[in-house]
Amino acid sequence: MKAAAHRRQPRPARRAPFARVTPTRLALGGVAVLAALAATACSTASTGSTGSTGSTGSSSATGGGTPGSAGDGKGGGRTIQVVAAENFWGSLAAQLGGGHVHVTSVIDNPDADPHDYEPTAKDARTVASARLTIVNGIGYDSWAGKLLAATPSPDRTDLDVGDLVGVRPGGNPHRWYSPADVHTVVERITADYKTIDPADAADFDRLKNTFETRTLAPYTQAVAGIRAAYAGTPIGASESIVSPLAEGLGLKMLTPASFLGAISEGTDPTAHDKALIDRQIKDRQIKVYVYNSQNATPDVQQQVKEARAAGIPVATVTETLTPAGASFQDWQVRQLDGIRQALATALGK
Amino acid sequence: MTAVTALADASAGWSWNPVDDLRQMWAYPFMVNAFRAGTITAVASAVMGWFMVLRRQSFAGHTLAVVGFPGAAGAVLAGASAACGYFVFCVAAALVIAAVPRTGRDAGAQEAALTGTVQAFLLACGFLFTALYKGLLGGVTSMLFGSFLGITTGQVRVLLAVAAAVLVALAALGRPLLFASVDPDVAAARGVPVRLLSTGFLVLLGAAAAEASQITGTLLVFALLVMPAATAQTLTARPVRSLALSVAIAVAVTWLGLTTAYYSDYPLGFFVTTYAFAAYVLARLARLAAGRLPRRALLPAAGAA
Numbered sequence: 001m002k003a004a005a006h007r008r009q010p011r012p013a014r015r016a017p018f019a020r021v022t023p024t025r026l027a028l029g030g031v032a033v034l035a036a037l038a039a040t041a042c043s044t045a046s047t048g049s050t051g052s053t054g055s056t057g058s059s060s061a062t063g064g065g066t067p068g069s070a071g072d073g074k075g076g077g078r079t080i081q082v083v084a085a086e087n088f089w090g091s092l093a094a095q096l097g098g099g100h101v102h103v104t105s106v107i108d109n110p111d112a113d114p115h116d117y118e119p120t121a122k123d124a125r126t127v128a129s130a131r132l133t134i135v136n137g138i139g140y141d142s143w144a145g146k147l148l149a150a151t152p153s154p155d156r157t158d159l160d161v162g163d164l165v166g167v168r169p170g171g172n173p174h175r176w177y178s179p180a181d182v183h184t185v186v187e188r189i190t191a192d193y194k195t196i197d198p199a200d201a202a203d204f205d206r207l208k209n210t211f212e213t214r215t216l217a218p219y220t221q222a223v224a225g226i227r228a229a230y231a232g233t234p235i236g237a238s239e240s241i242v243s244p245l246a247e248g249l250g251l252k253m254l255t256p257a258s259f260l261g262a263i264s265e266g267t268d269p270t271a272h273d274k275a276l277i278d279r280q281i282k283d284r285q286i287k288v289y290v291y292n293s294q295n296a297t298p299d300v301q302q303q304v305k306e307a308r309a310a311g312i313p314v315a316t317v318t319e320t321l322t323p324a325g326a327s328f329q330d331w332q333v334r335q336l337d338g339i340r341q342a343l344a345t346a347l348g349k
Numbered sequence: 350m351t352a353v354t355a356l357a358d359a360s361a362g363w364s365w366n367p368v369d370d371l372r373q374m375w376a377y378p379f380m381v382n383a384f385r386a387g388t389i390t391a392v393a394s395a396v397m398g399w400f401m402v403l404r405r406q407s408f409a410g411h412t413l414a415v416v417g418f419p420g421a422a423g424a425v426l427a428g429a430s431a432a433c434g435y436f437v438f439c440v441a442a443a444l445v446i447a448a449v450p451r452t453g454r455d456a457g458a459q460e461a462a463l464t465g466t467v468q469a470f471l472l473a474c475g476f477l478f479t480a481l482y483k484g485l486l487g488g489v490t491s492m493l494f495g496s497f498l499g500i501t502t503g504q505v506r507v508l509l510a511v512a513a514a515v516l517v518a519l520a521a522l523g524r525p526l527l528f529a530s531v532d533p534d535v536a537a538a539r540g541v542p543v544r545l546l547s548t549g550f551l552v553l554l555g556a557a558a559a560e561a562s563q564i565t566g567t568l569l570v571f572a573l574l575v576m577p578a579a580t581a582q583t584l585t586a587r588p589v590r591s592l593a594l595s596v597a598i599a600v601a602v603t604w605l606g607l608t609t610a611y612y613s614d615y616p617l618g619f620f621v622t623t624y625a626f627a628a629y630v631l632a633r634l635a636r637l638a639a640g641r642l643p644r645r646a647l648l649p650a651a652g653a654a
Contacts, residue, residue: 118490120614121380124498128377146499150379267480 083130085144137162140173178244222336238291239263313342393512394573395599397557414570417562419475435559443555447548495566495618576625
């Protein structure tokens with residue numbers, strides 16, 4: 001009431017009426033305001049980034065930050081802050097670093113889709129405090145690349161799996177389903193750890209040897225076992241996530257690549273591809289059908305139903321660690337067992 | 350020990366101390382860039398939006414913003430940067446809309462019809478581009494609804510350069526443009542090149558909409574383009590004051606939105622739009638309240654003075 005009264009107060013000197021105000025001056029004023037604001041922003045930026053160097057530096061040296069999904073920091077020591085875009089790479093990094101690292105995976109929920117994930121401010125903060133980042137690349141997690149670009153840091157090591165294994169954008173991004181690439185990434189993570197923390201190099205070598213020869217042994221054996229018994233068997237799949245695995249297992253993928261790509265990328269498959277796959281299932285050209293249960297579109301569900309009706313064994317894989325807390329090798333071995341059982345049922349051996 | 354406390358501070362939540370909160374956010378380069386980009390965009394959008402609301406071209410402005418989506422999708426498809434696509438498509442759409450003469454009684458209706466046609470066609474193109482893109486087209490949601498994470502220093506520089514160019518051009522056009530906006534017929538009779546001004550304005554609007562699209566997303570552009578200007582013009586009819594108010598509101602809602610989004614982990618577009626909407630509602634209520642008690646208010650005011 002009082003405020004309203006004040007506003008209604010008649011003014012002694014009125015401003016120039018509407019038409020006589022020069023808009024040029026107005027707009028020039030706008031430019032001046034903008035210039036002033038930009039200058040302010042730039043100056044705060046320079047102080048801000050100086051501050052940030054200190055804070056990110058301190059965070060990598062200490063054990064703080066966001067609570068991680070795996071690995072336990074060795075209290076007080078030099079713990080390497082590792083941020084993995086997805087938990088399958090995070091699981092490897094945690095096991096290879098032991099107590100020397102603290103790993104946070106941005107995608108650690110089976111319900112989150114890494115393709116079209118929208119990062120939160122918390123994710124950006126986590127990335128900003130990382131000493132080592134692991135992203136899949138190959139256009140799979142472009143959001144992670146953006147977060148890294150927005151927080152440049154000379155102290156940080158960025159591991160891009162696509163760049164490491166030489167797969168360009170547009171190629172098959174599901175490198176964690178390629179047994180050969182998994183071993184390449186394991187080697188590189190250990191090498192990066194040794195560069196970042198040379199004092200513990202011997203520890204990292206020991207951790208890697210244990211991991212490769214003991215921890216990962218069931219996985220390596222499962223891959224080799226299927227390859228030895230069933231190489232060359234024609235299979236069908238729902239999407240391109242199965243392709244690197246089929247290659248690693250020596251199985252022959254009959255499903256057209258265009259269909260596998262469309263389902264993986266969330267675009268519509270063509271009618272021609274669908275007709276071809278229907279025929280492959282009805283004629284039992286494929287011996288086993290493997291699908292990603294985290295991305296079962298209506299087309300895929302239809303094919304699963306058709307395959308079961310035709311008596312073709314069906315096996316499942318998932319995009320990310322399932323259940324959420326599983327280790328990479330437990331998850332993969334369970335899936336490989338499922339595929340081996342399906343192959344055994346189909347071929348009767 | 351001090352390092353641990355510093356880190357605890359940096360990851361602590363909202364403290365109700367604006368200085369501490371800003372310092373916390375600005376410890377991260379990505380937030381510094383977000384504030385710089387947001388401020389540049391807010392100023393440019395508020396000034397352009399002010400003229401847009403005055404000229405009753407909000408629908409054209411919306412269309413220019415929306416075509417940023419096919420622009421960004423098309424640019425990614427062609428292998429260029431999304432920012433480049435925003436600018437090319439928004440400015441090209443501005444030229445198409447400007448091709449319709451704005452004279453005669455049904456000029457507004459014709460422009461609206463053409464604008465709607467262009468908008469629908471280009472949105473459909475955007476959908477095609479996302480389908481054509483072989484690979485994973487990440488961030489469609491952020492193209493539509495905005496994102497403040499992942500803005501690089503290079504992008505901030507581009508935003509600043511475009512905003513400066515837009516405002517300088519507007520300064521050159523400003524005086525005749527205001528005349529032509531308020532009374533196009535009289536302006537035309539006095540020899541003001543109304544048609545040319547209209548084209549020039551739409552191109553500048555396209556550039557401003559392309560800027561705003563990159564912060565608020567193409568669908569929520571009005572949060573910075575219309576809402577601050579509409580709020581300011583509700584509060585005062587004086588050009589200088591309402592233009593300044595428009596800029597102030599746009600910058601305020603952007604900063605508040607960025608702060609809330611940072612501390613809450615929810616999307617920026619929602620907060621900026623909500624704050625701008627709240628400002629508009631408050632302005633309308635204030636206007637209503639002021640209109641209800643004009644006579645009674647004058648007396649105590651005179652007494653108080």
